[in-house]
Amino acid sequence: MKVRIKFSKYGALRFIGHLDVMRYFQKAIRRAGIDIAYSEGFSPHQIMSFASPLSVGHTSEGEYFDIEVNTFTGEDDMQQRLQAVMVEGIDILKVKLLSEGEGNAMASVTAASYLVSFRDENILPAGWQDELLKFYNQPSIPVIKETKKGEKEIDLKESIYDLQICPGILHKGQERAAQTEIYLLLNASSGGNIKPAFVLETFFKTIDFELPPFAMLVHRLDTFRNLGTEEERKLVPLIWEK
């Protein structure tokens, strides 16, 4: 049986990298006494698959992983048992038993939504918001993207599914709300993942402003799969109740 787990990451835990989060959950599953399935072979490991790695420093309320279990004690029970062994900085938000034949978390990911804000908005050039909307509303945004195989020119516009500017609200683990937040819905598929920082760095370059290091705060809202087609997307969160 395959179970999908949704969790959040905030506070001090944003400094724990993806591989360490995986190790953390391997141990947490043992502490919670969950009857997870192990792979066959000489060195058996837990059958576990993470949706989409989150960069160190980012917070999130939309992280997912799948596990294979031998016995299932119910969604609420598993959620409570896992939550009971968490540390401050990771909360188990939802647990869902997947139906037969559903693709694993990693392969299903199509998009992710983010809120980006700035540590100090006052350093930004006046009128940046209008410029950002102008940038987004161009018919195409050719950029050079560095990949494992070298540099490649892509149209960034194709990978930005939405961009909005909104007033900031207070998120869990934050000391205070930001003035402004930029909502981004971006391609997060394994072949075309775009990081929110890359979008904004590209934008600021076009208006000749160099963003100082660590100026942005990135918060992932959710991770999505596509129920529609390539042309006509119907994006839903990885755990989705109709």
Added chain:
Amino acid sequence: MRKLALNDEILMQVEKPARYIGNEVNAVMKDKNQVDIRFAMCFPDVYEIGMSHLGIQIIYDMLNQFEDVWCERVYSPWVDLDQIMRKENIPLFALESQDPIRNFDFLGITIQYEMCYTNILQVLDLSGIPLLSKDRRDDDPIVIGGGPCTYNPEPICDFFDLFYIGEAETRYRELLDLYKECRAQKLGRKEFLKRAAYIPGMYVPSLYEVAYKEDGTIKERIPLIDDLPMTIVKEMVTDVSHTYYPEKPVVPFIKVTQDRVVLEIQRGCIRGCRFCQAGQLYRPVRERSLEMLKDYAVKMLENTGHEEISLSSLSSSDYSELSELLDFLIAKCGEKKINISLPSLRIDAFSLDVMNKVQDVKKSSLTFAPEAGSQRLRNVINKGLTEEIILSGAHLAFEGGWSRVKLYFMLGLPMETEEDIRGIAELCNKIAAEFYETVPKEKRTGRVQIVASTSFFIPKPFTPFQWAPQCTKEEFLEKAYLTRTAIASQLNQKSIKYNWHEADVSVLEGIFARGDRRLNQVILKAYQKGCIYDAWSEYYKNDVWLQTFKECGIDISFYTTRERADDEIFPWDFLDCGVTKQFLLREWHNAQKEVVTPNCRMQCNACGAARFKTGVCLEKREEQLS
């Protein structure tokens, strides 16, 4: 929500920010307004090393069981953060509360190896605590040291207010109560230390002076108060089955060196190898009961979620109920896919059988520690391992499918000759030959892999070799060269790989190991010139150290290569680790006569530890049984 001591910009800049954020599973949080004593427990090296240390986990657990105490952890910031903290004047903080160390009541530092001495100064310095005990004021934390290096605390005694000699489980409650009492009466730091000096196991270095003879050796120790104890006897847990041990050790987020449940099955060792300090310091050997170990193994695995458990002791094969314990663990761990790791096992039919049960089919390598290349020299060091035992162990292992063997040796042992060194190469060759004789051609998947490693022997206090001269750097390197050429001339040389340690750092370690109070100034000065992380070869600055010794007018050879007379007063002689100097001297003479001393289970050798009336000293011996 906890506020972190370091801001996001810094945490994003440094390597592995998880070293500094605390918040790990099982880390203890308390309300600081509800406790009387804030205790910062420090391992003066990087997080991944410090978090792998069992002793700190035991003390952390014990102190946090006291309702009036909150014990937190602190480690050496890595060099990247060290620089930022100095530049931006950020005080060193404890991981749990993220509060500055200088606001604590105690800073406890465990001193596990000599090469961390400058890191002790780094921790004090970054905390904003005066480096010298004499400069500290009433509102500075009490700096207390513990661990194996405190069996010769003199080279670092100026930096500590207090040393705790021996095992921590016994006297902390008494010490903390005294502290609370002195604070309630507003008696101040000096008076507290004066009173602490009368608690067993406590050494307050500022209350003693040392007079030297003309030749530089010690004339006498002079207590500054008349009735101060002249000898400090180590503290020891007599019943190791009913004492503090962590049921919920802290689980780090990042991978650390010891990333597993550590079950200490016994303390001490019956063997009495003459180079080994631990083998003398922790006498007599005391076993934890099978019931306790079973209980803790289950609880610790449940509370941490670790996927591996390791048995810890100086010589696990000597634990009398090992087979029962392993049966239990194999059954328990098998169902949960938990690995069992078994370091320090003697290679024989039993251990190979166990390893077959608990380890991957991909056979890991086997380890032998003959320590010396010839039987004669093994008799000198009292290492009971014979060539016959090694070869028959290797034979069994090769039959069982193993093909990788690691061998550990020491170079520079007392009374070592070139022949002994060539013996290292010959032994490696014989093991390789054993492989080719044992495993028929069609079953071989390749060559046998033999890895021989040598370290340089450093005489340590409270060992029979505390009288022995240490080699010079040049002698060390010559011996390593000789080993290499001897291995290269063997028939099976292609199957043998040879590694050796660096010599510079072994010389420095030797100076500190048998050093005296005059070394404090050298360590201080070297630190001020930028020496830290000396245990990390990429940061070790040998030229700075040598220059500093010169500037301080200190002759290195006085501490290393000098011949010591039988009746010399050593800097550590005022400590009593249970084993008498008389016994150690007898053993030193036995070494010179190449006479082997039987282990504690075979015969009592009257080392002095029997006065603790516990452990192996109370067991019926083989001679009495037969």
